Amino acid sequence: MTPDQTPDILLIRQTRPDVAERLAARFRLHRLDDAPDRDAVLSAIGPRIRGLAVGAMCPIDAALFDRLPHLEIVSSFGVGYDTIDVGAAARRGIVVTHTPDVLSDEVADLALGLLLAAVRRIPQGDRYLRAGHWRAASFPLTASLRERRVGILGLGRIGQAIATRLEGFGVGIAYHGRTPRAEVSYAYHDSLIGLAQAVDVLIVAAPGGPETRGIVDAAVLAALGPEGIVVNIARGSVIDEAALIEALRAGTIHAAGLDVFENEPQVPDALIALENTVLLPHVGSGSHHTRTAMGRLLTDNLVSWFEGDGPLTPVPETPWSRAR
Known part of the structure; x- marks a missing residue:
């Protein structure tokens, strides 16, 4: 894709430094995790965002989706996704992915x-x-x-x-x-x-x-x-x-x-x-090996989607098919 076609991705919460680096290498990356005024950031770039990269246990609700009218995919870090309103995503045609198996x-x-x-x-x-x-x-x-x-x-x-x-x-x-x-x-x-x-x-x-x-x-x-x-x-x-x-x-x-x-x-x-x-302080997947694999899958879901090959690991509540 040309630079003008590079999708805008919003990183909601930092997961690992290597994830941000890989995202920045493939997409036009915006970050909400270190923004002094989150509302101003969303107002400025919301209509351009096509993908979300979401850290573990990060609440994502319908109100956020309303600020991102062209959002296509939410790629979440972790196997659990109960903090994401997948029903609201499905109603808007937004695919949600997670990182099963690798952990x-x-x-x-x-x-x-x-x-x-x-x-x-x-x-x-x-x-x-x-x-x-x-x-x-x-x-x-x-x-x-x-x-x-x-x-x-x-x-x-x-x-x-x-x-x-x-x-x-x-x-x-x-x-x-x-x-x-x-x-x-x-x-x-x-x-x-x-x-x-x-x-x-x-x-x-x-x-x-x-x-x-x-x-x-x-x-x-x-x-x-x-x-x-x-x-x-x-x-x-x-x-x-x-x-x-x-x-x-x-x-x-x-x-x-x-x-x-x-x-x-x-x-x-x-x-x-x-x-x-x-x-224990929620360390079930907390090894260097597994967190690296999770971060790679988060990025790969976004890359696969925007290359036209669909999501790799969509959650069942937001099913996807090539026909769609």
Whole structure:
């Protein structure tokens, strides 16, 4: 394309420096993340913008779409896109893309790490040694993965990667989702309560959004039982955080390993104070290798679109076909 045909792209929130560099090399790049007056920027360049590059967990709503009348595509950094109003995008004919697959293994690895850390109290043991307590007494015995049954809420790409890893631990595996998956042999439960009653570990791998908000509630936690362990690497909104804190405090469940929270980066003091938790600052995909791959896919979606080849990884709510 000639310089006059170069599409204008708006970077809403910085993801990685290499992403901005790759975008600037292929497009006429504008940045909203470091603009002193965002409203003035949108007024000045809004009608020229044809693509959005969106950082993780960045709210994108209908009001923004109204400021960008010629927007064609939103390319988002991350597999989750619950902060993007995909319904408003679909009504305007805007395609939304995300970065699935390239982070599934990394997040699944971390889910298993959180599970082991919560069951065997690995961070607590580390603190015990560093404080010099081992010289006086052995660290208390912990729970075990032996003879446990693990339930996965959401058997999508990441859920299946978690299940594959769990097979090596010799645990029973079951799952709940909107529909059973014919390609797997794990036990399917048609209700979340039923899954919680059947297992004593619940790994949350379901997408965020209104449909899943707070579905892991007090009743589900009670069904999981006093030996129950919750691991969440999905979205903090999927779990009723107040109910989880009370369940951990009261011994309704045994422990939790959490990488995500309801109001990130704000984590309740009551959750931090609990000794039966392992808490991480949303680092599921946080390796150099995986974040580089995510940034490359974000850029490649935009390049493919504007070269006329369509999006590489559109979300299902904004389907695309060559006929369109």
